[in-house]
Each structure stands twice: as C-alpha cells, then as structure tokens.
Amino acid sequence: MSRIFASFAARATDSELAAASSRQAHGGRDGRGIAKGRGWALGCNRLASTDPETGRQPYRLPHLPGIVAVLDGEIYNHHSLRRRLRACGHRLVDRCDGTLLPALYAEYGTGFAQHLEGMFAIALIDLRAEPKLVLATDEQGMKTLYYHTSAEGKVHLSSELPGLLAFSQVPAQEREAGLDEYLTTGTCLGNQTILKGIRTLPPAALAVAGGGSGLRVWRRSSLARPAAVTPRESALQEEVGRLARTHVPVCSVLTNEPGSRLLTAVAARHQTEAEAAPLNSFHVSYGGRRSVAEQTAAGLVAQRGGALHHKVIISPAELPELLPRTIWHLGQPHADPAAITTYAAFRAVRQAGFTVALTAEGADPLFAATPTVPSQEDAARRDGGNWISPYVESLAAVPRPLRESLYTAEYQEYLRFLGATADRLAASLASDPADRSTAVTDFETGQLFPAHLRRLDHLSAAWAVQARLPFLQPAIAAAPRHGSADAPCRPATPYGAGRQLLPETLLRRPPAARTCPFEAMLAPGTPLMELAHDTLASGRLRGDGRLDPVAVKSLLADQFQEPSASRAKALWALLVYELWNQELHVLRPAQPRDDALLESALAAA
Template structure:
C-alpha cells in the first residue's frame, strides 16, 4: 500500500517540488519515499509496507525502460509470479508489486485484466523515442488517482491525493462552480470531476495513456476474474456466495503485519469479522461509539458479534465535544467536501486502529451496493409511478426544493444556463434499458460507491497509515452479485436477502433479525444550542463570507439555524452540516470563486 505521484511534460519539475508533493501525502506511505525521473517525466511513491517488509523498493523496474509505481494490493501476486517465472522472468523479492513490470512487458495494457486486488498504477515505458505514461485504476475504484492537464504547457500531473497534487507548482485552485449543486445533490462529487475546476479523477476500471505533447486518452478495461452463480435456486446461491466470500476474506487476511477487522454491529462488517475469525485466530475487531447516550448506538451488537466469534474486541469511544477539533483535519484529508458526518467517526476510528498497532483493517463496505441493502432501493422497487425523481432526491444532502431556496439568485441563474446535477442523473437513469434494480445498482456501483463511499474510507484511513481491504468489492463478488435476480436481493420489506441467508448460523440472532440502522453520526442530536457543534457551525457560516461568495442565500441559512435551534430535525441538521463543510473546504484550500471555463462538459 502506498501513495503515488508523477508528471509528464516539456519542462523538468525540480526535485524539491517532487519532495514536497511526496511529503503532502506522507501519512499514506511513511515507511519509504522515493522518485525517479528522466527527460520530461517523473514518478514517485510513498510506501506503507504490508508485504515483504524489508524489500519492495519502488519504482519497480524491468531493464532500463520500464518503471512502475503502485498503490494498493495484488492478492493473487504469488500465482502470477509463478506463471511469470515459468516464462523466464526472475524476481528479487516477494512483494506483490514487484511483478507489475513483468506483467506489463508480457501482456501490454491487458496486464491489469489479470490482477486481483485494489490498485492505482503508473507505468513509464521509454522503449520508443516518445516515452509513454500509463495510469490504471482497479475495477471498482477503491484507490483514487487525481490529475491535472495543463493544456497550454502540455504538461500532465497526477497524485493519489488532492492536497498532494496541488503541491505541484502553478496548479490553480479554482472552484468548479457546478460542483456546488453536484455536491449538495449527491453528498459528494460523482463522475470524473472534482470540486476544483480542471482537476479530475480517473474513473474505476480505466486506463489513462499520455505521451509528450499529446492530450491524455482514457479507455475502459474489463477484468478476467469472474464468478459462476448456481442455477439451482436461492439456497444454492446463498451457499455459493458464502463460499466465494470465504475465499476472498481468506485471501485478504494475508499480510506480513497484523490484521484487524471493522465491526459496526451491522450485518456486513459482522459477517466479515465472523468469516475472518474462522480462518485466523486472535483477530482484533474495532467498533466506534460516542460518549453519552445517542441514537443509532450499535456497540452492544458489535460486542455480541465479538463474543460469538472470539475476537479481541476494541471499543473506541469518542467525545462529540471534540468534533470541532477534528473537522479541519477531515476536510484537509478528503481534499474536497463530503457531506456525510460519518467522516468524523471514520477518521477517529482509523486513528484508534493505528494507535493500537495495526496497519490493515478488513471492512464490510460495498455490500449494500452489491446486494441491495438501502431503503431507497426498496422504496424505488415498490413505487408504482415515477421512481426516478424520488430516488435521485434520496441521494442528496438537501432535497431539490430546499436546494433552490438555499441558492442565491445569481447562482440559480447560472444553473439555469449550465444545468443541474439532479436533472443530469434523472436523464441518465431514464436512458437505461435494464430492469429497475439493476439500473439503480449499476449506477451506484459506478458513481456513488467509489466517489462518495470508498474515497472517504481510503483517504481517512490512509491519513493514519491504515490500509482498508474490502472483500465485498472484490471482482468475483461484484460479478456474482450482478447475476442475482431481484427477489434474491429485495423482496417486499426484506433487503439483502441472499446475504442474510448466507450469514445464518454465523452471527447472533440479534444482528440477523433487527431493522437495519444507518451507520452514521447523529448530528441532529449533537447539533443543539448549548452544544459545541452548534456554536462551531454558527461561526463557520459567517454572513460576510457567504454574501461575498454570492452562492448561497444568507436569509435561508439564518432560517435553517433558527429551525435547528427551535424545531431540530435530521433534514435541517444535514443541510447546515453540508454547507459548513463546503465553507471550511473553500477556506482551507484558498479556493478562488473567480473566472471559470466556458467549455460545455457532461456533468455525469
């Protein structure tokens, strides 16, 4: 696990700049820093050593012409190394990434199709007169890769984290103006855009190729790793799923450092913890809760799971009175706004895991998107009329009508000209020809899961030098899930039916037979007059700043604060939280709300 960065262009980037870029994402790879450059290019990495701790120095090289830096884990590296050795390749170590130059030399751009893991990879190939930089992302988008293309200078820069990318000189920090509507419509920025004008993220399962003087070209690729679903029926399929999941968890437990699990007390993480404990004795499981008595407290369920499976259980308790001290660090590590308050809990949880001496945690993230676990899926399936508009509205930090009242008149006029994200998502969904549930889950796997969910987990875990492994996002599990029928996923009031069936006997009755609770931070209860979070938000939502930005309506924000003080609700609390996170981000990164590109671009 590492962080990577680099550039290709006509001018040399000074070594001091490369070191600064590296230092800005040092927490994601504190064990080793290195970079290599040639004429018009450089690549570098920060290493978090997980496999073959004494070796694995990057860049990995094959001869004089192929150099690779890599962020992630290749779980099938031993099998691939054996195949390559039979073809005549030799290796000096057993690090998972050391096979990558040989894989690229042997299979060209198709090399990624053989890889079982999570990754962001950069390859420099100087065999031809015009050298090539190739960037690759994993099938589901677990590992982020950001880039900026300077069309004037014909220079290209990339990095694993946004603050690090901004460490390259002369990358502008301009606001992508439509991004505000995008953010409030979906709680994050979906697709290839970021909140910075001109800075993009490489989508999941993509290759970006660039040569000196040419524009970057992005193409998609498909993995060779697939799964077979039995045709005998629901029971056979549930057992087959458990078998696949058991194999994946077993593979993800391999490392040369201690491994822990996340255990929220819900189905997904509890099942991962149960499977892991059967394959590895002495598993440490971590749960987070809040000091005091708050809604959605699941620590009792997490403890039951730990006791049933014999894990060494860590109960992490954080004090909501300290949240205002955490928020700026969370904003910095994310690099752009995320409207889910759970970011604070996520950040604190991984801090505790690091302090307990762990570099790896296995989580249950992604199960809802694979097997149909959210109430919005169930509601869309039961809707007799137009399901698309209510579904899109359910994604937002603020619903459509409230967003319109929140925006300033000038910003609404701008959106009338340029277009709104909600409308773009609706149109995209209406164009799809598949059945309703498949359409929803494919959209969420392609957009919401990587951009809103996995990116948050990746950035906030690596802020504390912790690697998160996600069995439910493994290619074979994704492929298996895509073959399921509607009834195997959702039937009536039952969600994730096949996963619940697979977990029978492995988890306590209390976990399997209770209503699903959101894994969230109860900010409505915590954002009340007299509590630190309410005061903090009042201070951040400064009238003069908001008027100068001319993006939001000051009177509407005042009304929201009054409502939260006198008639508090989840809806009002999340609206205020979302605007606050944007304000903190724009101030912390010194974002300019000045000139903007006139170029028309697809929103999603």
C-alpha cells in the same frame, strides 16, 4: 499500499515533488522515493504490508532499466505471477508484490493489468523508446488516482487531491455547478471532482500518454477466467482467508451492517482455525441512548467469534477538531457524517498498532441491506406515482426548497440556464430504458459508489492503514448461489457463511438507519454549533457570489431559536463545504472564478 504521484510531458520542480510527497506522507510512513528524468517524474510514499524489509518504490529492475513503476494498493496474486515471470527469465530482486510490475509490463505491454488480481492504482513510465506514461486501476476502483491534463498534453496525477495541487500547473478552480451538485447529492458524482479539469480514473481503466498526445483513457478488457464453482458462502470464507494472510497483523472494522457482522464472524473463525492471535474488531458510535443497541449488537458479534472488541465512542467535544481533519484528508466536500466515523475507526485501528483492516464495503448489494428507492406506494402518495422525484430528493444534503433559498439571485439564474442538478439527474433516470430497480442500481454503482470508495481509501490512508475489501473481490461477485429453480435463494445473499457463526437474530438484524444525530450535535451551545456559527456567520461567504450570506445567517438564527434535524443537516452540509473552501485556500491562493458560463446565463436570461 502507497500514496503515489507523477508528472509527464511537464517539468515538475524539486519543491513541487517534495510538496506532493509531504502532503501524502500520512499514507505511506515506511519510506519515500522519487525517480525522474527529462519531462517525467514518479514518486511514492510507501506503507509496507508485503516484504517490509526489502521492498522499495519506485520499482525498477536491473535488467529492465527503461521501465519504472509505482503502485498504490496490493497485488494479491503476485506469488503465481512471480513464478510465471521467473519461468520467462526475469530476475526479481525481492518479495515485494509491486517489484514484478516492470517485468509484467515487459511481457504483456499495456495488457499487463489484465493479469493482476487485487486493489491497485499504477503509474508506469516506459523509456525504452519514446517516453510513454501508462496508468491502470483495478476492476472495482478501490484505489483512487486523480489526474489533470492540460491543452498542451501535460499530465499530472496523484493519489490525493492535496498532492495533485502541489503542482503549480494544476489549477485549483471550483466548477460553478459544483456547489449545487454537492448540496443536491452530498458528494461529487462518478469520476468528477468539484474542481475544474480534475477527474479520477474510473474502475478497470487503462490510460496512456505519449507521442505528443494527451492522456487517452478507456476501459480495459479483462481476461476470461474460469466460471466460479464455489458457492458464494464458501468463496467469502476463502477470500477472507486469503486477505488475512499478510506479513503484519489484521483486524476488522465492524459497522452496523449485516455484511460487516458476517465478515467479522468469518474473520474471527479464520484466525482461530489458523491458530493465529484472536481477531481485533473496532466499532464506532456517537454515543447516547440511541446507539446503545448497536453497540450491544457489535459487542455480541465480536464475543461470539472470540474477537477482542474495541468500542470507540466519538465525543461531541471532539467534533470541531475531527471534522476539519476529515475534510482535509477527503480533499473535497462530502456531506455524509459516516466520514467522521470512518476517520475515527481507522484512527483507533492505527493507535492499537494495526496497519491492515478488513472492511465490508461492497456487501450492501449482496444483502439488499439498504433500499434507497422509495416504495411504489410511498412514491405514489408523495409525487403522484412518480418514483424519480422522491428518489432524487432522498439523496439531498439540503432539501431543494431550502437549498434554492440559500442561493444568490445570480446563482439561481445560472442554474436555470444550465439546469439544476436535481432536474438533470431526474431526466437521466427517466431516460434509462431499464426498470426502476436496474436504473437505480446502475446510477448508484456508477455515480455514488465511487465516492464511497474514495472516502474509504482516503480516510484509511489518513492513518496509514490498508483497508482490504473481501466483498469486492471477483470470486464473491462471480460465485454461484445455492438454491434450485423451485426454491431459489434470494439473489446474491451469502448468509449461509454465517449460519454456524452467529444466531439469526444477529445475522439478519436490520441495520440501523444511516442517520446522524445532527440535531443533538448542532444544538445551541454545542461545540459543533459554535464552530458552525464562527465559520458560516463570518464575512467569507460574501465573496463567493453563490451562497446568500443573509439567508445562511437566517438559517443559523432559526436553528438557535427552534432546533430541528432538517436545519441541522443543512448546516452540517454548509459547514463541511465552507471548511473545505478554507482548506483549499490554504493549499493554493484564491483563484478567479470562471464566470464565462455565468455571464452566458445572464445574457440568455
């Protein structure tokens, strides 16, 4: 794993490249490297999980000096590719997985990424003729690459937003609609960011710049692979075994989800069968009576597999310190409190000496573990039979009536002109010709899941830990299900892999509701409430023009007088947003707001 950055068709100064590297140094502590030429630069901060002794980035082979590459992530099939490329006459100088990238590109051109298996974001410069920039991401988008292109065709990119903002030619200007989108969904949807003109590459992306044109991005095709014949339960065991093979020890992050319990059980058995050291598992909770049951269940899962279990409890006194650090590493506001537990989990992993961890991201659809669509009966009772409005409202970081009461009159006018995020989401879902379940699955996969993967990528890198995701490997999704036409199994349910490892009571135990003790954490007198008051009651909100400081102050007063979970959740979202704003202004001095759309809205009104 590495943190990578680059510029193309632009002049990046040495101080900008140094700043981009420094702002991402936490994610790659085993070496820094920069290659540059006229109008281009590639750089990386390396975390060595394959060939720690001799691997070096940027990658450049002696017999292919005109091809330079950097890699964030891992290539799992590099051994077979290495044999193929050597048979073609290429000389590979070490055992590092990314070393083969120049040779693979020399053989297959822009189709090189079709041959890769793994989790990766790649930037490559081809200098053999007119300079060309080539970017590629893995099929699931497990590794993030932010980019900005100017009207003149200048391209800048980075693994993390703070690194991208080290380039002075990249603007740090928030989109006007970003605040409403964030408070409506708790995150930035899809490949969009909260900053104007900055996006992330989508999954399975190929992007090319050169010849005087800007960056062109499209979804690359995949090579046809043999149909899977291994049942999904066996495929999971094989993938865990493959991802557990590394030059450094591997551990497991254990959450309250069924997929995570199964993953830890399978990984623990693999360690036993491989006669390796026992698996270490890490489980995080906020403490208190409500988390005792989940702590106990996690401990039992580890105990059954013979894993060495680490119970990590977040103290309320830590939150004022943990929250700003988490927000800085995310690079943009994210209202899900699971971000803090993710940050704390990888902190514990790293402090225990591990740099590679197995996690169960991507398992939810396989287990149908987290239904997010209200039932038809609930929807009918709540909204006259319409499921869309309750579903969109279920995503909100701040409920709509409260959200709109926090906006200034000016911002409300703007949203009436543009269309509130909730209305635009509802219209998009209503226009989908698919059935309800398919429409929601498509939305969550395409719009919500990328933000979830960005969170995992950034917060594992915050502690220089490589998170490996067995459930997102193609072999799991493509594997056939056991069952027959008369007695089919539930779609995509790999419980069979755990039947010999965990009792049914643990394996099928429903996950705890994905809630956070907001009310307790933001009660009067708590450290976090003091931070919220100091941050939100200050004069900073007055210069924004979108949030009404009087309304925010009233919300704080109501929470002091009569604490409630809904108000605490809203204060959490506002606190995250304002702390992010403070971090942004540290990274880059305040820039003028883009008022063109706002002025148009007011004129139309």
